[in-house]
Amino acid sequence: MGRYIVRRLLWVIVLLIAVSMLTFIIFYTFPSSDPAALRAGRNASPAVIAEIRHQLGLDRSLLWQYWHYMKGLIPVEVHTKGSFGLGWHGPDFGYSFQNQQPVKQQILDRLPATISLAAGAAVIWLVAGIGVGIISAVKSRSLLDRVTMGGALLAISAPVYWLGLVCLYLFSKDIGKVHIFDGANSYTGITNSFSHWFGSLLLPWLVLAASFAAFYARLLRANLIEVMGEDYIRTARAKGLPERRVILKHGLRSAITPIVTAAGLDIGILLGGAILTESVFNIPGIGRAAYDAIIHSDLPMIQGTVLFGAFFIVTANLVVDIVYAFLDPRVRYS
Amino acid sequence: MSVGAADILHETERTGDGGIDSAVVIAARSPMQLFWRRLREDKVALVGLAFIVVLIVIALFAPLIAKAFGVSPYKQSTKVLDQFGSPTGPSSAHIMGVDPLGRDVFARVLYGARVSLEVAIVATAISVSIGVVVGMVAAFYRGWVDTIISRLIDILLAFPILLLALGLASACSLGNGCLKTNGVGRDILYVGLAILALAVVWLGRKASKVKLSGLDRSTLAGPLITAAVVIAIGLFMWQVPGQTSTLIKPGVGVVIFVIAFVNWTYIGRIIRGQVLSLREKEFVEASRSLGASNARIIFREILPNLIAPIIVYSTLVIPTNILFEAALSFLGVGVQPPQASWGQMIADATSIFDTAWWFMVFPGVALVLTVLAFNLLGDGLQDALNPRSRR
Numbered sequence: 001m002g003r004y005i006v007r008r009l010l011w012v013i014v015l016l017i018a019v020s021m022l023t024f025i026i027f028y029t030f031p032s033s034d035p036a037a038l039r040a041g042r043n044a045s046p047a048v049i050a051e052i053r054h055q056l057g058l059d060r061s062l063l064w065q066y067w068h069y070m071k072g073l074i075p076v077e078v079h080t081k082g083s084f085g086l087g088w089h090g091p092d093f094g095y096s097f098q099n100q101q102p103v104k105q106q107i108l109d110r111l112p113a114t115i116s117l118a119a120g121a122a123v124i125w126l127v128a129g130i131g132v133g134i135i136s137a138v139k140s141r142s143l144l145d146r147v148t149m150g151g152a153l154l155a156i157s158a159p160v161y162w163l164g165l166v167c168l169y170l171f172s173k174d175i176g177k178v179h180i181f182d183g184a185n186s187y188t189g190i191t192n193s194f195s196h197w198f199g200s201l202l203l204p205w206l207v208l209a210a211s212f213a214a215f216y217a218r219l220l221r222a223n224l225i226e227v228m229g230e231d232y233i234r235t236a237r238a239k240g241l242p243e244r245r246v247i248l249k250h251g252l253r254s255a256i257t258p259i260v261t262a263a264g265l266d267i268g269i270l271l272g273g274a275i276l277t278e279s280v281f282n283i284p285g286i287g288r289a290a291y292d293a294i295i296h297s298d299l300p301m302i303q304g305t306v307l308f309g310a311f312f313i314v315t316a317n318l319v320v321d322i323v324y325a326f327l328d329p330r331v332r333y334s
Numbered sequence: 335m336s337v338g339a340a341d342i343l344h345e346t347e348r349t350g351d352g353g354i355d356s357a358v359v360i361a362a363r364s365p366m367q368l369f370w371r372r373l374r375e376d377k378v379a380l381v382g383l384a385f386i387v388v389l390i391v392i393a394l395f396a397p398l399i400a401k402a403f404g405v406s407p408y409k410q411s412t413k414v415l416d417q418f419g420s421p422t423g424p425s426s427a428h429i430m431g432v433d434p435l436g437r438d439v440f441a442r443v444l445y446g447a448r449v450s451l452e453v454a455i456v457a458t459a460i461s462v463s464i465g466v467v468v469g470m471v472a473a474f475y476r477g478w479v480d481t482i483i484s485r486l487i488d489i490l491l492a493f494p495i496l497l498l499a500l501g502l503a504s505a506c507s508l509g510n511g512c513l514k515t516n517g518v519g520r521d522i523l524y525v526g527l528a529i530l531a532l533a534v535v536w537l538g539r540k541a542s543k544v545k546l547s548g549l550d551r552s553t554l555a556g557p558l559i560t561a562a563v564v565i566a567i568g569l570f571m572w573q574v575p576g577q578t579s580t581l582i583k584p585g586v587g588v589v590i591f592v593i594a595f596v597n598w599t600y601i602g603r604i605i606r607g608q609v610l611s612l613r614e615k616e617f618v619e620a621s622r623s624l625g626a627s628n629a630r631i632i633f634r635e636i637l638p639n640l641i642a643p644i645i646v647y648s649t650l651v652i653p654t655n656i657l658f659e660a661a662l663s664f665l666g667v668g669v670q671p672p673q674a675s676w677g678q679m680i681a682d683a684t685s686i687f688d689t690a691w692w693f694m695v696f697p698g699v700a701l702v703l704t705v706l707a708f709n710l711l712g713d714g715l716q717d718a719l720n721p722r723s724r725r
Contacts, residue, residue, distance in 0.1 A: 018489040026498070030505035153713075157705035159657050161664055162680050162698040165687055175688040272494045276661060280684070291665065294500050302501065309494030317492075 005322065012314045019310040023303055024066050031297040035097045038296060056097065069094060069303065093307075094300035096293075103304035107286060112189055114285035117208065117277065118270040120201055125209035126263060129216025130256070136217065137224035137255075138247060149221070152214035164207045164280035171203065185282045204281045208274060212266060216259055223255040257327055261320050268316025272309025372718035379714020385707035393447040400445075403429070405438035407445045407674050412436055421690050431692035433682065439693060442674035443700050449675045450704055452586055453659040454652045457593040461655075462648050464598035466640065469605030474613060474632060484606070487599045499592045499658070503667040506588040526564030533561055589659050589668045597655070601647050608643055612636050642719045649712035653705040660701055676701040 036053040037044070053059050057068060072092035093103035132152070136145045170176055172183035181203035190197040227233065228251050236250045237243075273287025286305055293301035363371075373379060392399065400406060405428065414432045416422055423431040430439040472483040490498075612618065613636065621635050660677030662668030669675035676697040683694035 015489060015492045019492055022489065022493065023501075027501050027505075030502070153709055154702070154706060157653065157709055158702045159660055159664075159677075159680075159698075159705075161661070162694075162701065165680065165684060165694055166698065169687055169691060169694070269494065272497070275496055275500075275665070279665070290494075290497055291500065294497070294504050295666075302497075306494060306497050309497060310492050313494065314492045 005318075008318050008321070012318060015314050016307060016310055020070070020303065020307055021066070023306045024062065024069070027294075027297075027299060027302050028062055028065065031299070035297045035299060039097060069300075093304040096301045097298045098292075098296055098301070103300050106289060106301070107304055107308055110284055110286045110289050113187060113283050114271060114273055114278075114287065116190060116197070116201055117204055117274055117283060117285060118267060120205040121208040121212070121270070122263065122267050124205050125212035125216060126259075128209065128213040130220060130259065132213070132217040133220025134224065134247065134252065136221045137228070140221070140225055145221075149218065152217050155210045155214035156218075158211065159276075160208060160211060161276045161280045163210060164204070164277065167203055167207055168280075184280065187281070187283045201283075204277055204283060207280075208270075208277045216262065219262065220255060220259055223258060224251055227251050227255045257324065260323055260327060264316045264320035264323070265313070268312045268314075269309075271312040271316075273305065369718050373714055376714040376717065379711050379718075382707040382710030382714065385703065386711060389447055389704060389707070390451060392444060393451050396441075396444040396448055400438075400441040403440065405441040407437060407441040408672050410435045410437055420686070421693065423690070423692050430696045431690065433679070433693050434686060434690070439679075439696055442679060443676070443696050445674040446676040446679065446697060446700065447704070449586055449663075449669055449673070450656050450659060450701070453589055453593065454656045454708070457590045457597070457655050457659075458648055458652050460590065460594035461597040462601050462644060462651070464594065465601030465603075466605050466644060468598065469602040469607075470609050470632065470636070470640075472602070473606040473609035474628075474636075480606075483602070487603055490596070490599045491603075495596050496661070499596050499662060500665065500667055502592045502595065503588055503662050506591070507585075507667045507670055522567055523565060526561055526567070529564055530558070530561035533558055585673065586669055589662055592662065593655050593658050597651065597658075601644075601651070604643060604647060605640060608640055609636060612639055646712075646716050646719055649708065649715050653708040653712065656701070656705050656708065 034049075036049050036056060036058055039052050039056075040049045050059075057065055060068075072094055075091045091104070093107075095101065096103055096106060132148055136148055139145050167181070168176065168184060171178055171180040173179045173181065174183040176183070182200045186196075186200040188196045188200060224247075228247070233246060233250055236246045241250075273285055273290050275287035275291050277283070278285040278287040279291065286308065289301065290305035290309070292298070293305060411432075412419075414422055414428065414436045415434075421432045421434050421436070422428070425431070428438050428440065430443060433439055433442070468483055472480040618631055618635050621631055626635070659668055660675070660680070663675040663677030664681045666678075666681060669678055671678065679697040680694060680701075683690065683697070687694040
């Protein structure tokens with residue numbers, strides 16, 4: 001297992017380097033606007049734009065720019081002047097073209113909002129999805145099952161930003177018809193006030209979780225129904241185990257493995273930023289930063305957010321595979 | 335299509351219970367007939383299918399329908415705004431109200447159906463085709479071809495997909511269009527692609543004569559490397575200043591290109607897995623021992639067995655692609671104004687939805703119903719093609 005994890009970790013590094021190259025090639029060769037011209041402001045003379053272009057290193061070759069960027073990412077520094085030694089300065093992601101702030105700091109500043117959003121939504125969709133999935137599977141083909149599965153299909157079909165707008169229109173405290181939830185723009189950090197933080201995120205959590213919960217419920221229901229037809233379930237029943245135990249202990253254990261995979265990957269993707277939800281509810285998370293960076297061709301910020309998102313995705317993949325090995329003995333021993 | 339004996343048994347048993355005409359039931363049915371029978375019984379899927387058919391008709395005749403209602407998706411008018419310049423709600427003249435520019439929402443919803451369906455069909459077809467070809471090539475030829483393709487898929491799957499799509503789409507939509515061409519670079523690229531196509535055809539013909547194991551890697555390498563070099567020169571020349579035109583212009587084309595580019599990896603991986611197991615099956619072995627060519631094995635033995643997963647995957651991915659287009663347009667990098675798209679209408683409605691609810695509700699409802707219909711049909715197709723997952 002140890003060797004396996006080490007090999008996977010090395011592969012993670014290779015993947016991240018490949019992602020950074022791809023990002024460079026795509027975003028540097030096809031910028032959506034000229035970052036130098038954007039920074040120079042309106043009516044800037046070509047000489048000024050060229051000067052800024054030179055400052056940003058945009059007049060250098062693609063290869064030089066990539067090397068320059070990657071050099072910053074290496075977190076150790078070798079001192080050769082005076083005494084020889086190694087210095088740790090942490091990875092440097094460069095400075096944003098838009099506001100000259102360090103990219104790393106900006107991403108870290110926005111991380112709490114994104115983590116709050118993703119974690120809260122994940123709790124809701126896992127509880128709701130698994131609960132509804134089990135009930136629907138056990139009472140399959142009943143009226144309750146049909147109604148919830150119909151609702152689940154509807155939830156999967158609704159885009160999250162539209163659902164968000166409709167919920168704001170109906171339930172928000174500022175413009176809603178029924179004043180239940182805090183409206184958009186109300187996000188505050190958890191360190192400011194827990195109750196305010198919780199209240200402001202409740203609606204975004206529910207809206208973001210809706211389609212995930214529906215997807216998980218459908219997935220779990222289908223799996224559980226299939227598993228409940230297996231021979232070992234009949235054996236468990238024949239032993240005289242109570243039905244509740246048969247379902248939760250024997251059936252669910254094997255039916256839930258695909259849910260673990262899906263949950264890991266979905267959370268990994270969301271930690272890289274939930275662009276649509278963040279923009280509807282105006283939550284200052286990483287997704288919004290990435291979107292702004294792309295629209296303004298803020299290349300270091302794009303590179304930072306993409307690498308950040310990719311890091312969460314490959315880490316989630318790794319975690320899922322390891323968890324899987326513990327859940328499923330067949331994987332562990334092969 | 336591989337339908338096992340168990341499925342056929344299951345089918346006869348079920349219809350036998352009904353006892354309608356047992357004599358006919360015993361007769362062998364083709365997998366296609368079984369599939370149609372199962373789908374016909376699925377009322378919910380048929381509702382989805384009916385909705386899609388109606389939607390296609392509406393999209394095709396959108397200009398006529400708009401004309402019949404006396405509205406146009408592009409005509410702006412300040413007369414239909416109220417005295418404060420805000421859009422007015424549903425009325426007899428504009429049954430879904432008007433937007434802030436005084437354009438008729440109903441007409442724009444009609445035209446939005448065209449975009450959604452076009453993207454749904456074309457982008458899905460392109461990404462599935464790429465995925466199927468790439469997946470089959472990787473799994474059938476194994477070796478370094480498979481290694482390169484699989485690693486490429488790994489890298490693309492590690493990429494935050496929405497960011498990748500946003501980047502490509504914004505470069506194509508907001509900049510000066512993407513893939514700037516100067517004529518020479520483009521021509522060289524086309525020559526390279528032509529060489530590649532000829533090489534593939536030639537290799538295919540050669541491969542059909544020689545046994546798979548006898549296919550020498552060096553014969554593969556020559557033409558492929560030539561093609562790769564010419565394509566690389568073409569792509570390099572492409573970026574030379576003095577561009578004259580752009581290959582992919584802002585609009586629906588960008589959205590289709592982006593979705594196809596980011597989505598083929600999933601189907602590629604699925605098909606690769608399927609072919610990896612199929613190529614070891616006895617019927618492939620049997621066919622090979624009878625002297626069948628690679629081409630015959632690929633097209634007549636393996637491909638028919640892939641039809642079911644391809645159909646199931648395509649129907650699953652169509653609703654996702656519709657939502658993808660809407661999301662890109664919502665974020666302002668998809669379909670560009672004045673062309674109408676549901677996602678873009680919802681985005682425009684974001685700033686005024688507390689007063690002009692109709693501008694948000696109608697495009698959204700159209701979007702949800704369309705995606706729902708494709709999901710219902712997809713579920714039905716999946717059950718009909720794969721009776722084990724019957725619910």
